[in-house]
Amino acid sequence: MAPAATPSKPRKTPVQARSINTVEVILQACVQVLLDGGLARLTTTRVAQRAGTSVGSLYQYFPDKQSLLAAALERHLTQVIAAVEGACARAKGKTAAAMAATVVDAFVSAKFVDHPASRALYAVAAEVSGALVVEQMTQRSQRALCDMLATASDRTYSNLAEVGFVLSTAAVGPVQALLASNASLKSVRAIQQQLTLMMCAYLKTTGTTRRAAKRRT
Amino acid sequence: MAPAATPSKPRKTPVQARSINTVEVILQACVQVLLDGGLARLTTTRVAQRAGTSVGSLYQYFPDKQSLLAAALERHLTQVIAAVEGACARAKGKTAAAMAATVVDAFVSAKFVDHPASRALYAVAAEVSGALVVEQMTQRSQRALCDMLATASDRTYSNLAEVGFVLSTAAVGPVQALLASNASLKSVRAIQQQLTLMMCAYLKTTGTTRRAAKRRT
Amino acid sequence: MAPAATPSKPRKTPVQARSINTVEVILQACVQVLLDGGLARLTTTRVAQRAGTSVGSLYQYFPDKQSLLAAALERHLTQVIAAVEGACARAKGKTAAAMAATVVDAFVSAKFVDHPASRALYAVAAEVSGALVVEQMTQRSQRALCDMLATASDRTYSNLAEVGFVLSTAAVGPVQALLASNASLKSVRAIQQQLTLMMCAYLKTTGTTRRAAKRRT
Amino acid sequence: MAPAATPSKPRKTPVQARSINTVEVILQACVQVLLDGGLARLTTTRVAQRAGTSVGSLYQYFPDKQSLLAAALERHLTQVIAAVEGACARAKGKTAAAMAATVVDAFVSAKFVDHPASRALYAVAAEVSGALVVEQMTQRSQRALCDMLATASDRTYSNLAEVGFVLSTAAVGPVQALLASNASLKSVRAIQQQLTLMMCAYLKTTGTTRRAAKRRT
DNA sequence: AATGAATGAGAGTTCATTCAT
DNA sequence: GATGAATGAACTCTCATTCAT
Numbered sequence: 013m014a015p016a017a018t019p020s021k022p023r024k025t026p027v028q029a030r031s032i033n034t035v036e037v038i039l040q041a042c043v044q045v046l047l048d049g050g051l052a053r054l055t056t057t058r059v060a061q062r063a064g065t066s067v068g069s070l071y072q073y074f075p076d077k078q079s080l081l082a083a084a085l086e087r088h089l090t091q092v093i094a095a096v097e098g099a100c101a102r103a104k105g106k107t108a109a110a111m112a113a114t115v116v117d118a119f120v121s122a123k124f125v126d127h128p129a130s131r132a133l134y135a136v137a138a139e140v141s142g143a144l145v146v147e148q149m150t151q152r153s154q155r156a157l158c159d160m161l162a163t164a165s166d167r168t169y170s171n172l173a174e175v176g177f178v179l180s181t182a183a184v185g186p187v188q189a190l191l192a193s194n195a196s197l198k199s200v201r202a203i204q205q206q207l208t209l210m211m212c213a214y215l216k217t218t219g220t221t222r223r224a225a226k227r228r229t
Numbered sequence: 230m231a232p233a234a235t236p237s238k239p240r241k242t243p244v245q246a247r248s249i250n251t252v253e254v255i256l257q258a259c260v261q262v263l264l265d266g267g268l269a270r271l272t273t274t275r276v277a278q279r280a281g282t283s284v285g286s287l288y289q290y291f292p293d294k295q296s297l298l299a300a301a302l303e304r305h306l307t308q309v310i311a312a313v314e315g316a317c318a319r320a321k322g323k324t325a326a327a328m329a330a331t332v333v334d335a336f337v338s339a340k341f342v343d344h345p346a347s348r349a350l351y352a353v354a355a356e357v358s359g360a361l362v363v364e365q366m367t368q369r370s371q372r373a374l375c376d377m378l379a380t381a382s383d384r385t386y387s388n389l390a391e392v393g394f395v396l397s398t399a400a401v402g403p404v405q406a407l408l409a410s411n412a413s414l415k416s417v418r419a420i421q422q423q424l425t426l427m428m429c430a431y432l433k434t435t436g437t438t439r440r441a442a443k444r445r446t
Numbered sequence: 447m448a449p450a451a452t453p454s455k456p457r458k459t460p461v462q463a464r465s466i467n468t469v470e471v472i473l474q475a476c477v478q479v480l481l482d483g484g485l486a487r488l489t490t491t492r493v494a495q496r497a498g499t500s501v502g503s504l505y506q507y508f509p510d511k512q513s514l515l516a517a518a519l520e521r522h523l524t525q526v527i528a529a530v531e532g533a534c535a536r537a538k539g540k541t542a543a544a545m546a547a548t549v550v551d552a553f554v555s556a557k558f559v560d561h562p563a564s565r566a567l568y569a570v571a572a573e574v575s576g577a578l579v580v581e582q583m584t585q586r587s588q589r590a591l592c593d594m595l596a597t598a599s600d601r602t603y604s605n606l607a608e609v610g611f612v613l614s615t616a617a618v619g620p621v622q623a624l625l626a627s628n629a630s631l632k633s634v635r636a637i638q639q640q641l642t643l644m645m646c647a648y649l650k651t652t653g654t655t656r657r658a659a660k661r662r663t
Numbered sequence: 664m665a666p667a668a669t670p671s672k673p674r675k676t677p678v679q680a681r682s683i684n685t686v687e688v689i690l691q692a693c694v695q696v697l698l699d700g701g702l703a704r705l706t707t708t709r710v711a712q713r714a715g716t717s718v719g720s721l722y723q724y725f726p727d728k729q730s731l732l733a734a735a736l737e738r739h740l741t742q743v744i745a746a747v748e749g750a751c752a753r754a755k756g757k758t759a760a761a762m763a764a765t766v767v768d769a770f771v772s773a774k775f776v777d778h779p780a781s782r783a784l785y786a787v788a789a790e791v792s793g794a795l796v797v798e799q800m801t802q803r804s805q806r807a808l809c810d811m812l813a814t815a816s817d818r819t820y821s822n823l824a825e826v827g828f829v830l831s832t833a834a835v836g837p838v839q840a841l842l843a844s845n846a847s848l849k850s851v852r853a854i855q856q857q858l859t860l861m862m863c864a865y866l867k868t869t870g871t872t873r874r875a876a877k878r879r880t
Numbered sequence: 881a882a883t884g885a886a887t888g889a890g891a892g893t894t895c896a897t898t899c900a901t
Numbered sequence: 902g903a904t905g906a907a908t909g910a911a912c913t914c915t916c917a918t919t920c921a922t
Contacts, residue, residue, distance in 0.1 A: 050357035055912060057888095066887045071914065138355035140267045143409055150406060171423075178403055178423045185401030186394065189367060192360055202388075206395045206435065213430035218423070272895055274905090283904045284897080294896065484791035489891060491909095500908045501893080511892065572789035574701040577843055584840060605857075612837055612857045619835030620828065623801060626794055640822075640829045640869065647864035652857065706916060708884090717883045718918080728917065 035073050035083075038063045042084040046132035051139070056080070078141045085136045088129045089149040095122035096153045096180075100160040108167045108215035111160060116183060116208045123187050124200060131191045154180045167219030175218060183207055252290050252300075255280045259301040263349035268356070273297070295358045302353045305346045306366040312339035313370045313397075317377040325384045325432035328377060333400060333425045340404050341417060348408050371397045384436030392435060400424055469507050469517075472497045476518040480566035485573070490514070512575045519570045522563045523583040529556035530587045530614075534594035542601045542649035545594060550617060550642045557621050558634060565625045588614045601653030609652060617641055686724050686734075689714045693735040697783035702790070707731070729792045736787045739780045740800040746773035747804045747831075751811040759818045759866035762811060767834060767859045774838050775851060782842050805831045818870030826869060834858055 041063035045054050056077050060070040074080040099118030103111045123130045136142045158176040161169055169175050186207060190200055258280035262271050273294055277287040291297040316335030320328045340347045353359045375393040378386055386392050403424060407417055475497035479488050490511050494504040508514040533552030537545045557564045570576045592610040595603055603609050620641060624634055692714035696705050707728055711721045725731040750769030754762045774781045787793045809827040812820055820826050837858060841851055 052356060056914080057912080067914080068887055068916085069885075072885070077913070135352070135355035135357075138352040139269065140352075147410065171419075174419055174423050177406070177420060178427060181402035181406045182399050182424075182427065183402065184405070185398035188401070189364075189394070189398045192364060202391055203394060206388075206391050206431075207399075209435055210395060210399065210427060210431035213434040214427035217430040218426055273897080274895075277905095285899085285904050286902085288897070289902080486790060490893080491891080502895085502908055503906075505893065506906070569786070569789035569791075572786040573703065574786075581844065605853075608853055608857050611840070611854065612861060615836035615840045616833050616858075616861065617836065618839070619832035622835070623798075623828070623832045626798060636822075636825055637828065640825050640865075641833075643869055644829060644833065644861060644865035647868040648857075648861035651864040652860055707918080708916075711884095719883050719920085720881085722918070723881080 034063075034065065034069065038065065038070055038073060038080070039084045039087050042080060043088075043129045043132045046084075046136070047128055051081075051135040054081075081136045081139070082141050082145055084129075085133050085142050086145050086149075088126060088133050089137075089145060091126065092119070092122040093149050093153050093156075095119070097156040100156040104160055104163045105165055108161075108164045108219060109212045111164060112211035112215050113208050115157065115160075115179065116204060116211055119183050120187060120200070120204045120207070123191070127191065130187075134188060134191070150180055161215075164215075164219065164222070166222055167215065168222050169219050171218075175215070178214070179211060182211070251280075251282065251286065255282070255287055255290060255297070256301045256304050259297060260305075260346045260349050263301075263353070264345050268298075268352040271298075298353045298356070299358050299362055301346075302350050302359050303362050303366075305343065305350050306354075306362060308343065309336070309339040310366050310370050310373075312336070314373040317373040321377055321380045322382055325378075325381045325436060326429045328381060329428035329432050330425050332374065332377075332396065333421060333428060336400050337404060337417070337421045337424070340408070344408065347404075351405065351408070367397055378432075381432075381436065381439070383439055384432065385439050386436050388435075392432070395431070396428060399428070468497075468499065468503065472499065472504055472507060472514070473518045473521050476514060477522075477563045477566045480518075480570070481562055485515075485569040488515075515570045515573070516575050516579055518563075519567050519576050520579050520583075522560060522567050523579060525560065526553070526556040527583050527587050527590075529553070531590040534590040538594055538597045539599055542595075542598045542653060543646045545598060546645035546649055547642050549591065549594075549613065550638060550645055553617050554621060554634065554638045554641070557625070561625065564621075568622060568625070584614060595649075598649075598653065598656070600656055601649065602656050603653050605652075609649070612648070613645060616645070685714075685716065685720065689716070689721055689724060689731070690735045690738050693731060694739075694780045694783050697735075697787070698779055702732075702786040705732075732787045732790070733792050733796055735780075736784050736793050737796050737800075739777065739784050740788075740796060742777065743770070743773040744800050744804050744807075746770070748807040751807040755811055755814045756816055759812075759815045759870060760863045762815060763862035763866050764859050766808065766811075766830065767855060767862055770834050771838060771851065771855045771858070774842070778842065781838075785839065785842070801831055812866075815866075815870065815873070817873055818866065819873050820870050822869075826866070829865070830862060833862070 038059060042054070042059050045059050045062050056070055057067050059080065060067045063070070070080070074083065095118045096115060099114045103114040106114070133142075137146045154173075154176045157179050158172045161172055161175060161179075186203055190203060195203075255276060259271070259276050262275050262279050273287055274284050276297065277284045280287070287297070291300060312335045313332060316331045320331040323331070350359075354363050371390075371393045374396050375389045378389055378392060378396075403420055407420060412420075472493065476488070476493050479493050479496050490504055491501050493514065494501045497504070504514070508517065529552045530549065533548045537548040540548070567576075571580045588607075588610045591613050592606045595606055595609060595613075620637055624637060629637075689710060693705070693710050696710050696713050707721055708718050710731065711718045714721070721731070725734060746769045747766060750765045754765040757765070784793075788797050805824075805827045808830050809823045812823055812826060812830075837854055841854060846854075
């Protein structure tokens with residue numbers, strides 16, 4: 013992001029910085045290796061090489077291949093979930109429609125910001141070790157969504173858990189499909205709009221209108 | 230297919246029948262091996278053993294491991310898609326609401342009928358070789374959905390492709406999550422109901438009301 | 447063993463014979479690899495190469511490196527113990543002096559017949575996995591010795607177990623030292639004579655003279 | 664060793680003292696690591712950790728792993744040999760029987776005093792690098808034994824070297840077996856008695872009675 | 881002088897694939 | 902056509918050793 017302003021001494025600092033951020037560098041390398049060749053072609057040696065270190069170093073930070081992959085997945089999902097949670101917090105007290113728009117936007121944006129990681133880590137999420145991470149993250153987002161929904165200004169939900177579940181999972185399929193097909197930004201936005209529409213309609217229909225509360229208090 | 234009319238050549242037909250059967254047996258064995266141990270523990274030898282044949286035989290039907298997995302995935306998705314296509318055919322001319330209900334039920338039912346396969350093949354679908362199969366299948370179901378939507382008795386859709394896309398992918402996430410968490414039949418049904426509600430609301434909202442057509446024709 | 451009488455067709459038979467005796471070939475290769483480089487330099491690949499097979503094949507017969515080594519050790523010790531047991535059987539009813547001579551000769555001869563194996567496997571015996579094998583074998587020989595001693599025509603032993611233990615272990619040290627130093631056959635024989643002398647003297651001294659029994663029966 | 668008399672150079676001495684101490688600590692750590700895990704699980708890092716230092720420091724005292732192990736073995740064997748040499752010195756001029764008793768006791772006691780080390784280092788002794796150390800030590804003890812035997816008050820030995828060799832190696836096997844089987848002190852003592860008996864008998868039998876010398880001198 | 885992170889060669893082991901039987 | 906032993910490339914992971922700090 014920083015422009016190549018001073019091309020003189022970017023040499024040493026990165027070395028130290030890298031030492032500290034080695035984990036970060038390795039995780040990024042992991043995603044990259046995943047991208048060209050898929051999970052089946054990912055080897056610990058390859059990841060280390062891509063990261064500019066040695067296998068030995070990699071194993072100093074990750075006990076085994078599984079945990080490396082799990083960490084890469086977790087790192088990515090944590091970012092996405094954080095975005096969703098942030099959106100949920102911001103949308104508290106708003107109308108159901110506003111909530112739908114905010115949340116969908118946060119999710120889609122987060123997924124496409126790190127487009128490569130999203131694509132690459134799909135296979136990892138499907139693996140046994142990844143499933144656990146995914147489940148935890150799903151629960152986290154579900155909780156955030158429920159908390160938000162409970163504060164909707166124009167609707168009440170008797171079956172909060174179910175609605176939260178649907179909300180937290182329904183966008184996954186479309187987004188995954190878009191990622192896989194390398195869709196254009198334009199079509200992504202078009203689908204995002206449809207998703208918003210869908211969730212909006214859903215939240216309006218499935219909730220009970222909240223009227224008195226609004227008026228008197 | 231041809232009955233053994235001529236008793237002269239009963240040699241080939243049974244052999245072929247057996248071949249077809251063997252392929253089927255191997256594919257089922259593949260799913261089972263996938264189920265206990267995951268993709269990482271699947272080996273061609275193991276699949277062959279489970280199928281009651283030898284590795285050599287397996288390689289007579291599948292050129293390599295990848296195509297074996299792809300075939301297993303394809304077999305499963307074909308069944309699911311067939312169910313969806315059938316539902317789409319049946320729902321033609323009905324209302325948008327009826328369409329939503331029919332399609333969601335077909336999809337969810339198909340996925341849970343072969344629950345084990347659905348779970349097991351998830352990881353395969355995420356792999357590079359699987360992605361292609363998935364994409365083809367998604368397109369097929371999308372086409373079926375679009376064809377159906379065009380005949381809705383109470384709505385018209387200007388952006389058929391987009392709506393079809395959303396419809397064909399939105400249920401994937403929730404269903405995957407349910408499969409992964411080994412959800413009870415009860416919760417599956419509850420979520421199915423919510424999905425129906427959501428799609429119903431979506432189809433009603435996003436389409437233009439078709440009135441004149443109905444009345445006069 | 448068969449002299450190279452017909453040099454025409456020794457080609458095919460060995461192949462099949464080898465298939466059956468692959469285990470044997472591998473074990474011999476194991477000893478050879480052990481001989482040049484010691485335990486530390488032994489690798490499964492190296493053993494397989496020396497045996498004229500592939501690592502994969504080696505692992506078809508032995509689950510891991512440990513069991514390969516244990517098998518090699520067991521094979522050797524079994525031969526040695528068999529020799530000792532045979533000697534014990536033959537010496538039953540003889541005088542203590544005759545027993546000593548017979549047993550010592552059997553042991554020393556057995557060890558030096560497969561001189562290379564004896565040397566090479568020493569390190570294996572010292573390893574954790576080898577210790578078990580050694581202990582079992584030691585017990586077997588101890589039992590054989592006790593059985594024999596009980597039948598000595600000129601002596602009775604009140605502490606059979608102890609005497610058997612000493613007998614079965616006392617020759618190990620000298621023999622090991624001889625093997626390690628690549629001693630000449632001459633010195634081996636000289637030491638063997640001393641060992642016989644020692645055991646003979648020991649058996650005579652530690653046992654009670656058996657007189658009446660001899661005379662009257 | 665020198666007390667810190669001159670306060671001017673208290674720098675080097677402590678350092679050296681510490682060095683010596685460090686070596687000692689490392690060697691002990693080596694034995695301990697050997698004890699839990701065997702030679703196969705011993706790593707230089709583990710030894711350093713157990714010793715409370717770093718690998719780097721370890722490599723300042725030992726050029727490589729082999730020499731570390733050799734040093735640990737040597738340290739142990741030196742103690743044992745010293746005990747034997749001491750016994751030999753003390754027994755000079757005594758009767759053959761007294762010599763046998765003294766020497767056997769010294770050997771067995773020395774081995775069992777540092778029981779753990781004795782057990783742990785067995786595997787090291789069997790390794791290529793250890794064999795050399797063992798051989799040197801064996802020779803030393805053999806020399807001591809020969810020197811002693813030459814002074815026996817009641818016997819003369821024409822084949823001193825051979826007798827010395829047998830004496831120095833015959834107890835190794837039994838003791839090793841006892842160590843490996845974690846025998847009770849009681850059985851150790853019982854076997855020690857038998858060994859004494861055996862060597863006593865041997866020394867008496869194999870030597871020529873020395874009479875005149877006794878009388879006149 | 882001490883440290884311990886980094887290196888990377890090399891070990892054990894697995895498994896897709898072939899092919900003689 | 903079926904079999905499964907044989908192959909060996911490739912993978913994960915370890916650890917002796919070095920060297921910048």
